[in-house]
Amino acid sequence: MKKIVLLLLLISFNSYSQKSLSSDYDYSISQPYQSIDGEEYFFNYNDEIIIVKRDKKNVIIQKFSTDKPTELKHTEYSISDIFPKNWVMEGVEQINDVIYFFYSSYEGKETLNERLYSKKITFKEGIFEPGFDKQIISTNGKVANNLQSGRAARFAFNYGFNGNDKFQITKSNNRIVAKYRRVSKEIKEKDLEIIGMQVFDGNLEKIWENDFTMPYPDDQIKLLDYTMDDNGNVYILIKKYDDGSKKDKKDKKDGTANYNMELFKFSKESKNAVITKIVVGDKFIEEVGIFKGPNDTMFCGGYFSDGGRKSGVNGIFSFKIDADGSLVDKKMFEIPLEILNQYENNKTERRNTRNQDKDKADYKNLKLKKIYFQSDGTITFFGEEVYYKELNSKNGTRYIYYNDDILVSQITASGEMGWTIKIPKRQISGQTGYGISFSHFFKNGFHYVIFLDNIKNIDLPKDKVPATHTEGHGGYLTAVKIDNNGEYTKGSIMDLRNVKGNLELSDFDKDAIIADSENNFYMEFSKSRKEDVLVKVELK
Numbered sequence: 437m438k439k440i441v442l443l444l445l446l447i448s449f450n451s452y453s454q455k456s457l458s459s460d461y462d463y464s465i466s467q468p469y470q471s472i473d474g475e476e477y478f479f480n481y482n483d484e485i486i487i488v489k490r491d492k493k494n495v496i497i498q499k500f501s502t503d504k505p506t507e508l509k510h511t512e513y514s515i516s517d518i519f520p521k522n523w524v525m526e527g528v529e530q531i532n533d534v535i536y537f538f539y540s541s542y543e544g545k546e547t548l549n550e551r552l553y554s555k556k557i558t559f560k561e562g563i564f565e566p567g568f569d570k571q572i573i574s575t576n577g578k579v580a581n582n583l584q585s586g587r588a589a590r591f592a593f594n595y596g597f598n599g600n601d602k603f604q605i606t607k608s609n610n611r612i613v614a615k616y617r618r619v620s621k622e623i624k625e626k627d628l629e630i631i632g633m634q635v636f637d638g639n640l641e642k643i644w645e646n647d648f649t650m651p652y653p654d655d656q657i658k659l660l661d662y663t664m665d666d667n668g669n670v671y672i673l674i675k676k677y678d679d680g681s682k683k684d685k686k687d688k689k690d691g692t693a694n695y696n697m698e699l700f701k702f703s704k705e706s707k708n709a710v711i712t713k714i715v716v717g718d719k720f721i722e723e724v725g726i727f728k729g730p731n732d733t734m735f736c737g738g739y740f741s742d743g744g745r746k747s748g749v750n751g752i753f754s755f756k757i758d759a760d761g762s763l764v765d766k767k768m769f770e771i772p773l774e775i776l777n778q779y780e781n782n783k784t785e786r787r788n789t790r791n792q793d794k795d796k797a798d799y800k801n802l803k804l805k806k807i808y809f810q811s812d813g814t815i816t817f818f819g820e821e822v823y824y825k826e827l828n829s830k831n832g833t834r835y836i837y838y839n840d841d842i843l844v845s846q847i848t849a850s851g852e853m854g855w856t857i858k859i860p861k862r863q864i865s866g867q868t869g870y871g872i873s874f875s876h877f878f879k880n881g882f883h884y885v886i887f888l889d890n891i892k893n894i895d896l897p898k899d900k901v902p903a904t905h906t907e908g909h910g911g912y913l914t915a916v917k918i919d920n921n922g923e924y925t926k927g928s929i930m931d932l933r934n935v936k937g938n939l940e941l942s943d944f945d946k947d948a949i950i951a952d953s954e955n956n957f958y959m960e961f962s963k964s965r966k967e968d969v970l971v972k973v974e975l976k
Contacts, residue, residue, distance in 0.1 A: 456891055458927025461915060462974045465936060466505045468967035472496055476960070477528040478950040479535055481559045484508075485950065485958060485970075486535060488528050488557070490515075495537075499562030502952055505970045509562045518555075518564070526552065527605035529612060531638045533559045536612070540579075540602050550579040552603050552614060554640055572640050573614060575632065579603070580617040608664040608728060610638040615662065615670070618647065629654050633702060635668045643668050644704030651711070655680045660697075661725045666732040671757070672700040672709075673726050673736070692743075697721050699736060701761035710761035716740050716753050716768060723749070723804035723819070726757075730811050736763060738804050739819065748798035752817050752845050754807075769853040771799065771845065778898045779841065779860035802843060806876055808883070813849035814920070816883065818842065818876055839863040839872040841902075842885060844918060855922030860896055861889055865907035872907050875949040877957065879975060883918040886957070888944050894928055908942070915973075929973055932961075939963060941971075 474491035485500040495518070499509040515523075519539060526538040535557040543549040552573035556565040579602045604615045618630040634645040650657065661673040677695045679685070685694045697714040714721060714736060724738035737754035741747040751770040755763035776799060801823040808816045821840035826833060840862055846854035863872035874887035888911035892903035905911045910933040918924040932941045941961035951957040955975040963969050 456894060456912070456928050457930065458915070460917070460925070460927050460976050461929045462976060463930055463936070464504065464972050464974075465939070466500070466507060466970040466972075468963050468969055469498070469507045469510065471962060471964070471966050471968045475525075476945075476948055478948055478958075478960075479528075479530045480950050480952050480958075481530070481533045482953075484559050484562075486557065486559060486562060487960070488535065488537065490525065497557060497562060497564070499559075500970055502956065502958065502972065505958065505972045507970070511563050513564065524601055526601050526603045529605060529607045531607065531610050531612075534638075535559075536640065537564070538603065538605050538614075542578075548578045550575045550602060550616070570640055572636060572642070573603070573634055575616070575618070578619040579632075580619050604662070606662070606664060609666040611643070611664060611666075611668055612636045612638075612640065613664045613668075613670055628652075629657075631672070631702075633670055635664070635670070635704075646702065646704060646707060648700075648702055648707060648709055651709075652676060653680070655682065658682055663726045663728060663734075665728060665734050668704070670702040671726050671734065672702070673724060674698050674700065693720055697724055699726070699757070699761065699763070701757075712757075712761050712763055714755070714763065716766075719743070719750075719753075719768070720747070721753075723802070725804060725807065727807045727809065729756075729809040729815075730813060733757075735807070735809070735815070737807050737815070737817070739799075739802060739817075740768065741798060748800040749802040749819075750798050752847070754815055754847060765851070767847055767851055769845075769847070771843070771856055775843070775856050775858050778858045779896065779900065779902055781901050799843065801840075805873075808876065808878055810849075810878070814854070815847040817845040817847075818874075818885075819845075820873060822873075834866065837865045837869045837872065839865075839874075842874060842887075842916075844883070844885070844922075846920075846922065857918070857922050857924060859885060859916050859924070859926075860893060860902040861887060862902045862904040863888070863907070864904055867907050869907070870945040870947070871911075871943070872905075873946050875946040877949075877951040879951060879955065881920060884951075884957075884975070885916040885918070886949055887914055887946065888912065888932070889914040889928075891928060891931070894926060910940075911944070913944070913973075930971075939969075941969070 472489045472491055474489050477488040479486045483502045487498045489496040495513045497511045500507055520541045522542050524540045526540050528537050537555040540552050551571055554570050556568040581602055606613055613635045616632045618632050629650040631648045635643045637643055656677050658675045660675055664670050675695050676698055679694050699712045700709040702709050719740040720743050722739045722741050727735045729735045734757040735754055739749040740751050740753050742750045753768045756765040758764050801821045802819045803822045805820050806818040820842050823838050825836045842859040845856040848854045865872045874885050876885050888905055890903040890905045891912045912931050913929040915929055916924050916926050935941050943962035949959045957973050959971050960968055
């Protein structure tokens with residue numbers, strides 16, 4: 437009798453697991469290959485993927501076919517053989533079918549010169565091109581270290597690297613910009629910063645370079661974001677503090693902030709930046725970024741609040757950046773209370789409703805993660821509730837990271853408020869934080885939001901609170917498919933603890949997802965401590 441009951445339970449469990457997977461997606465898994473613990477960069481071109489990895493002793497280049505998927509080539513380079521002793525990794529960027537691997541090297545105390553180099557990887561060969569080790573910058577004077585945060589800082593801490601990169605590398609329209617902070621006694625005495633910038637074409641030939649002295653002392657400004665337009669002009673977004681604290685504060689009585697936002701535009705024609713203050717009427721800017729839109733347009737956008745000492749986000753805003761650096765075509769929209777109240781408990785709903793009359797119904801801890809521009813000018817904002825808690829004990833201090841609901845808002849091509857939706861989730865991590873949050877890509881007129889979730893949330897009613905997914909405890913790979921009207925469907929792709937072939941996968945990383953030009957996306961998982969696999973997901 438016990439055997440029959442057990443058999444029925446197994447049949448019931450397997451049927452439930454099978455039913456919980458969406459028929460809108462299918463996946464295939466590569467043969468296992470060697471696992472490498474380190475920093476990873478994913479790239480694709482046509483029907484091939486290249487993953488560049490770095491651990492303490494080696495740089496590894498893996499080449500895959502997207503068809504099966506299959507590892508085609510695996511090449512390891514000893515760091516001691518191909519880099520100087522004092523090298524610092526600066527970044528990896530792709531331009532068409534070429535991947536550039538940037539690193540710097542300090543010449544020494546006699547000259548104080550910093551040099552930036554690049555090695556080259558082609559998709560055709562999948563290796564460092566022999567003989568290509570190009571010096572593209574040699575500075576006259578020392579360069580300051582960049583204080584890293586986020587993924588790079590976690591990697592540096594976990595794997596024993598100093599994390600002290602000196603050049604910030606970014607790409608736009610097949611151009612590369614390298615930004616760095618110069619160090620000099622004269623500037624240090626004045627407490628000012630000199631920002632060096634050099635812009636290169638797709639072959640790493642220099643287009644222009646210039647040094648810019650920032651107009652405010654270093655203790656008054658915090659650099660928030662920067663990017664480059666199609667013409668090689670560079671934009672830097674700063675937060676300027678009136679009290680020199682570099683900490684966000686608001687007056688206890690009227691909520692007046694101790695900071696304001698400013699946009700700097702740099703170009704080869706002038707050593708002086710064009711400075712524009714970012715003002716959203718009587719509102720306060722809580723989150724802001726610079727973004728490249730369609731047809732060589734530049735935008736500034738983010739979240740605002742109505743004010744108050746402890747106020748959170750109330751709405752979204754966007755500006756178009758004109759050719760002279762000014763802000764035009766301002767759009768501002770409040771986020772509806774009914775969206776705020778979705779997937780919350782009764783106590784939170786009552787508090788939000790009471791606070792609406794006091795202009796205090798808002799989104800706490802909402803961080804702007806991405807703004808996506810469609811070719812017709814439609815703008816979609818992706819935000820996420822992110823916070824952490826500090827736990828102190830006799831064994832030391834540890835941090836618990838929380839990534840909760842995703843808020844997606846759209847401004848139509850005609851400049852109207854389209855829609856706002858809330859995607860419910862509760863994620864928690866006491867580890868690296870890689871396995872929580874989400875990834876986004878746009879395919880065939882749909883937005884796809886990918887994350888690990890608790891299966892209990894797949895058909896969650898709007899009056900229920902999501903169940904929690906904890907990093908390192910399996911989870912269902914989940915896709916939310918959003919159309920241009922804000923309607924969405926949620927589907928489970930696979931259960932990490934019950935994958936095809938009786939596999940159990942782990943070490944999901946939302947930064948290691950890459951979509952191809954067809955209807956597929958790819959991600960790497962750990963099969964065991966010694967083996968990884970590449971998973972291909974087909975969007976049906």
